[in-house]
Amino acid sequence: MASIETFDRPVYVYEKPVRLWHWINALAIVVLAVTGYLIAWPPVVTAGEASDHYLMGYVRFVHFSAGYVLAVGLIGRAYWALVGNRYARELFAPRLHDVHWWQALLHEVRWYLFLVEEPGKHAGHNPLAGLAMFLFYVLGSLFMITTGFALYGEGLGAGSWAANAFGWVLPALGGSQQVHSLHHLGMWYLVIFTLIHVYVAVREQHLSRQSVTTTMIDGWRVWKDDRP
Amino acid sequence: MATTARPDTFYDVMRRQGVTRRSFLKFCGLTASALALGPEFIGTIAHAMETKPRTPVLWLHGLECTCCSESFIRSAHPLAKDVVLSMLSLDYDDTLMAAAGFQAEAMLEDTMQKYKGRYILAVEGNPPLNEDGMFCIVGGKPFVERLRYAAKDAAAVIAWGSCASNGCVQAARPNPTQATPIHKVITDKPIIKVPGCPPIAEVMTGVVTYMLAFDKIPELDAQGRPKMFYGQRIHDKCYRRPHFDAGQFVEQWDDEAARKGYCLYKVGCKGPTTYNACSTVRWNNGVSFPIQSGHGCIGCSEENFWDKGSFYDRVTELNTFGVEANADKVGLVAAGAVGAGIAAHAAISIAKKKDHEKETQE
């Protein structure tokens, strides 16, 4: 596919719903990581009557609300993969069976290792980015949603929708305490993705042969040169 | 009292043990409320006790510390204890029965034959499977053989405590004797797990009474525990919960917050991850329970609780990966390494770009 793409005029890559989703999702993840960390390491004791405060209650409420935003957002994004443009599908379906894709991926790896002078041009994700998005973001957030709602079901109680839908996760992963630990570890998995992702998005905007960060803002991929 | 060959009912046995009718009815009332059944069930229970032939209970002991028995015989309400003990009449319990030696073994045989397919087998402790089960010998034979034998014709099996339900401390890593919970050895019978180290006395008598009175197994959750006692976490009904929601935590065992009775979450309370009835039923006649006396829950009724890191850490060690580190240590090291990598990569990228610009200018 990559070979028949045109690199001489801008391409409309990320449609409005995708861009909207991206920024809402990014916000949700940041909020989840901060509130999640506070759930594990709550801030210093407040004095006075218990009825005067609801700190942990608010932190958990924000965490669960952002959790719903993440989950509903991902469902919406999956729907858009079905009805949106071809680039909307890339997130969920890295082209693992395509030799050209692997070659282009290798080229990107070499670009990051400073072994080649120039990266390739890609209207959608470059293959390396696409693979990372899938492995880290798609699988990572599915894991966080599954374990998160399993823990959430414990609070809602037996018979609640979350306990019914996700309750099986707890014994399957070794019990509630273990699921807490794994959910916590999952946070770091996504934090690491976010660190690299943001660095790369900014770096590619400046050093690659195409727009990157601005593409997620206005949707258009613009090229810095007209070579293939 | 019946003189015909009619089999004994529970009521017959109780009366013979000197339980008055008044006490009997009180017991039925107590049981109904302990099981959270409405008053209309008092009659049902009484009727069942008066008419149903007594179901014998065989109680085996494997690799264990006997804390379940100790808990059981201290059941809060003396009435409940008397009645349940006479009701069970524990046809065979090597710890509690009067008979010993060959006489005792004969009684086991006798009950198994006479009540084939109808008796309840209660198991305290578990069988170690390593070395053909030689780590636990009862009556001259490996316990695992005795367990299989006694379970063969049982109607149902009760797994008392964390030992029988999950393996408990004798199954802690590296589990040299290969102590194994009951459900992994007996796979063809309904098994009721009553975890806890030990389980609460009222929970134990409640489960037994329910099974004997209604002739059926209480409703179980996905892991085989009676829903009525294991349906909620300690945390869900903990009286310190308002402090948790407020964000008022004990930071150290001797701080002001500890004296004020704040939530024990930050000093490792496992209430949020432990399913048991301690915060509602409590212990020793409902006097107290660990959290009420100022110590966090250690999660004794959860699977592998001894292998899940310190009792005093909130974020516990991840023994899964064979390293002594919690999620934050692993995460911080990984994120730190990635951060350093990014910084180095960025530096090189900028240097290269500058070089490149210089070259193109020249």
Ligand code: HEM
């Ligand atoms: C990127 C996604 C997420 C991150 C980074 C995240 C992070 C965290 C962290 C670090 C904890 C503390 C774990 C511990 O050490 O005990 C936590 C707890 C929790 N999270 Fe998440 N989480 C995410 C998604 C979700 C989702 C989608 C839900 C679903 C509603 C959820 C529900 C919960 C619940 C119920 C708890 C336990 C709260 C408690 O025990 O009081 N999380 N989360």
Ligand code: HEM
């Ligand atoms: C300030 C922070 C962020 C910036 C500047 C940023 C920037 C970008 C950019 C420029 C793209 C498009 C890449 C391309 O052109 O091929 C993108 C895509 C993406 N980003 Fe971010 N991002 C940020 C935060 C996040 C966070 C926190 C997450 C989630 C952990 C995330 C997940 C994704 C995903 C999944 C895509 C793929 C979108 C798709 O194909 O639908 N981003 N991001």
Ligand code: SF4
């Ligand atoms: S003391 Fe333990 S069980 Fe009670 S509210 Fe605090 S964390 Fe939950």
Ligand code: SF4
């Ligand atoms: S409070 Fe926790 S550790 Fe203590 S007996 Fe109950 S379940 Fe076991």
